[in-house]
Amino acid sequence: MQGTAQTPSQPAPAYPPTDRTVPTRSPDRASYDRELVHAILDEGYVCHLGFVRDGAPVVLPTLYGRVGERLYVHGSTGSRPLRMTGAADPGLPVCLTVTHVDALVLARSAFHHSINYRSVVVHGTAYEVTDPQERRTALDALVDHVVPGRSRDSRPADKKELAATAVIRLDLNEVSAKLRTGGVNDEPEDMALPHWAGLVPLRKGFDAPVADPGLDSGTALPGYLAAL
Template sequence: MPDTSSYTPSERTVPTRSRERASYDRELVHALLDEGYVCHLGFVRDGAPVVLPTLYGRIGDRLYVHGSTGSRPLRMAGQSDPGLAVCLTVTHVDGLVLARSAFHHSINYRSVVVHGIAHEVVDEEERRTALDALVDHVVPGRSCDSRPANAKELAATAVIRLDLEEVSAKVRTGGPNDEPEDASLPHWTGVVPLVRGYGAPIPADGLDPAVALPDYLTTL
């Protein structure tokens, strides 16, 4: 049986530096992707790079991105054969790393970089499943508690798929890596953690007060 616990490193997914921070562990990659809300999708247009923030969803080893049928990357993926070369990156910033030396200042972060070819999804069943995954990525459980897309909305929406094959994670944790000879310098050194959380949900104008806050929001 092939080893499915890790992705296979490629020339593009082995970093030129800080190799000890790289990981190909499938479980870690999936967890980092599921924790994010927005990815940065890169593609090439007229020879120049374009990087746009966008929502995404994951089903197994497949990522989905959606948008208006008029949006550039989605149109380009649908019109290109065999698809659109993309790089999709998700990054979590966890802390500010203050070293005694300016040189060793850093950031604690966890990121995933996916290289591949994005294809337009045309199968209606896969499109619906992907759109549910996109909604459930924003709030798990939400796709069952909202009106599904109607024919007009589906026709206005393009979905592209990117398989997780050429993918790596990169993680920096822990304190600063100061030079031993800097140990007695009089500068504070350590990590300032960045914390994320949720504020109190804000009901939309006009929401019927009889509609209670759903459980999946109280346990976020």
């Protein structure tokens, strides 16, 4: 960013690489582009949240939401990772990873079989969110991450539900994306082998929504769902 002045409203277009975010292998597949990172995060539903408990790693799938340069994860106040980030604690070192599998890559050689994927890895310290307004914002973001616009079309959490919900925050500072795109990378001497080679794209998107049996028959499918 040499020579370019950054204002708070215009964050640098890339996250600064660190020792942890520069891979030792295939560095050409790594990216620090902020827009790319946001796009990968916004397309996912479940992240894999890693933390250390009793010296051993734990990786759990969980929903997440993004508000600008902050990710939010929530859960029951009784769940283990959320208990470990209480306000009295100095925060919990975490690694949060989101991955999309786009295609199977079938090469002529077993060695060059691969997957086209896009992933984001976030390193940092997670803190419990205690500010009521930030908690509301985070919970809306978690619902809107599942379906954009949905938080305005559902009953907000009441006092009891809020009391049962812990929210943790992870800032996007030490972040990288990693992706494999494109076709098959076979060795030149393998090109004449008789094996089929190519990509098998994974199907994306949604099947038709299935209304809850208890739904009033007059309830129309909302526009934000039809648009999915």
